[in-house]
Amino acid sequence: MLQRLSMGNSLYQALKFPQKVAFIGVAALCFAGISGCRRTHGPDVVATVNGKPIMRSEVEQLYQSNLGESKQQQTKEQADIVRLNIIHQLIDEEILMERAAKLNLTASDEEVENQINEFKAPYTQEEFNKKLSDSHQTLDDLKRQIRRAKTEEKLFNKEIxxxxxITDADITAYYNAHKSEFNLIEPMYHLARIMVTSIPLPPQQQTVNLQNSKATNDAEAKKKIQTLHNRLESGEDFGLLAQNFSEAPDTASNGGDMGFVSESQLHSSPDVYNAIQKLNPGQITDILPVYDNQHKTVGYAIFKLIDKQAAGQRELNDPRVQQTIRGQLRDARQQLLRNAYLEMLRDEARVENFFAEEIFKNGAQ
Structure with missing residues (x-):
C-alpha cells in the first residue's frame, strides 16, 4: 500500500503542467512507463520517508557494526538481507521520529547528554573512544541513536x-482461564541477570543494550563485569545497569528480568543453583562464569534473586499473582498496540525503498 501511495504522489507531481495538452501527453508517457516518472535520487540515497533521505553511509555503518569482530564471510545475498532489514528499521524509526516531532516529543540535547555521561561512566575517555571505534561509530552516531531511542520511548509512553x-476484571478473567499456571509443582525462583560475553553479535542484530556496549574479548568481559559488580555493591539499580550494559539479548531490555525459573532448571547449572541458594530476595551473586556447550568459559554473569515461591497453588488474592498477571496483560497489549500504531503511521507515510527495488530488479534478470 505504501508503494502505491508513493507512486501516486510522484505521478501527481510529474503531471502538474499548466497546459491541458501537455498534461495528457505526459500522463500517457507515465502510464506507458511509470518507472520513468519517479523522482530521481542520488546513488547515496537508499530510501526516502516523506521525501527525507536515508543514506547508504548510515546503512553501511550499521551493517559494519552488526559484523563487529566476526570474521565470518557472508555471501552477497546474506549481506543484502541484513541491509534490507536495517533499511526497514531505519524507515520505521524515521516514521516514528516525524510523528514525535509533530507532537513536540523529540528528546532534548540535555536528555541525550545525560545518557552519554551514563554510558561513559565505567570507562576512561580513551577506553570510551576505543569502544566507539570498535563499533564503527562516532560520538555523533551514538548521540543520534540515543535521541531516537529516547524519542521513541516518549512517543510510546504518550500515545500507547x-x-x-488493566482492570481487576481483566485479572480475574485471566486467572480463571489459566489457574493451572499458578499451581507450582516445585519451588520457583524469580531471577534477574546481567551477562557479559566475548561472543560476537549475530549479523542481523544491531544492538544488545541501551549503551550498545559489547565486550570483544575475555579481558574486556572480565573488566566490564567486575565494574558492574562494583557498581551494584555500591547500591546502583540492577535493572538500569542491565538495560544499559547487559549482553543477554533476551533480557537486557527488561532490566535483566528472567521471570520465574524452576528449581529443576536451576539444577542444570550447579554453580548458579548453589549461588542462588545462599541469597535472600534482593541480594546478588558473586560473578559466575558462563559456559558454552563444551563447558568452555565464554562470559560472566551476575544474578539477582527477586523472589522465591514454594510449591503449591497460588490464589487470586495473592498480590504476586495479581502483579504477574497485570504485567503479562500490559506487555501483551503494549506489543499489540505498538504494532498497530506503527502500521497506521506507515499507511500515512510516503515511503520509497530504492535499495529494495534495486535488489528485486537485479534478481529478476
Missing part, C-alpha cells in the same frame, strides 16, 4: 502506554 488500563 498511558492509554492502557
Amino acid at each position: 502506554n498511558s492509554k492502557i488500563n
Whole structure:
C-alpha cells in the first residue's frame, strides 16, 4: 500500500503542467512507463520517508557494526538481507521520529547528554573512544541513536502506554482461564541477570543494550563485569545497569528480568543453583562464569534473586499473582498496540525503498 501511495504522489507531481495538452501527453508517457516518472535520487540515497533521505553511509555503518569482530564471510545475498532489514528499521524509526516531532516529543540535547555521561561512566575517555571505534561509530552516531531511542520511548509512553488500563476484571478473567499456571509443582525462583560475553553479535542484530556496549574479548568481559559488580555493591539499580550494559539479548531490555525459573532448571547449572541458594530476595551473586556447550568459559554473569515461591497453588488474592498477571496483560497489549500504531503511521507515510527495488530488479534478470 505504501508503494502505491508513493507512486501516486510522484505521478501527481510529474503531471502538474499548466497546459491541458501537455498534461495528457505526459500522463500517457507515465502510464506507458511509470518507472520513468519517479523522482530521481542520488546513488547515496537508499530510501526516502516523506521525501527525507536515508543514506547508504548510515546503512553501511550499521551493517559494519552488526559484523563487529566476526570474521565470518557472508555471501552477497546474506549481506543484502541484513541491509534490507536495517533499511526497514531505519524507515520505521524515521516514521516514528516525524510523528514525535509533530507532537513536540523529540528528546532534548540535555536528555541525550545525560545518557552519554551514563554510558561513559565505567570507562576512561580513551577506553570510551576505543569502544566507539570498535563499533564503527562516532560520538555523533551514538548521540543520534540515543535521541531516537529516547524519542521513541516518549512517543510510546504518550500515545500507547498511558492509554492502557488493566482492570481487576481483566485479572480475574485471566486467572480463571489459566489457574493451572499458578499451581507450582516445585519451588520457583524469580531471577534477574546481567551477562557479559566475548561472543560476537549475530549479523542481523544491531544492538544488545541501551549503551550498545559489547565486550570483544575475555579481558574486556572480565573488566566490564567486575565494574558492574562494583557498581551494584555500591547500591546502583540492577535493572538500569542491565538495560544499559547487559549482553543477554533476551533480557537486557527488561532490566535483566528472567521471570520465574524452576528449581529443576536451576539444577542444570550447579554453580548458579548453589549461588542462588545462599541469597535472600534482593541480594546478588558473586560473578559466575558462563559456559558454552563444551563447558568452555565464554562470559560472566551476575544474578539477582527477586523472589522465591514454594510449591503449591497460588490464589487470586495473592498480590504476586495479581502483579504477574497485570504485567503479562500490559506487555501483551503494549506489543499489540505498538504494532498497530506503527502500521497506521506507515499507511500515512510516503515511503520509497530504492535499495529494495534495486535488489528485486537485479534478481529478476
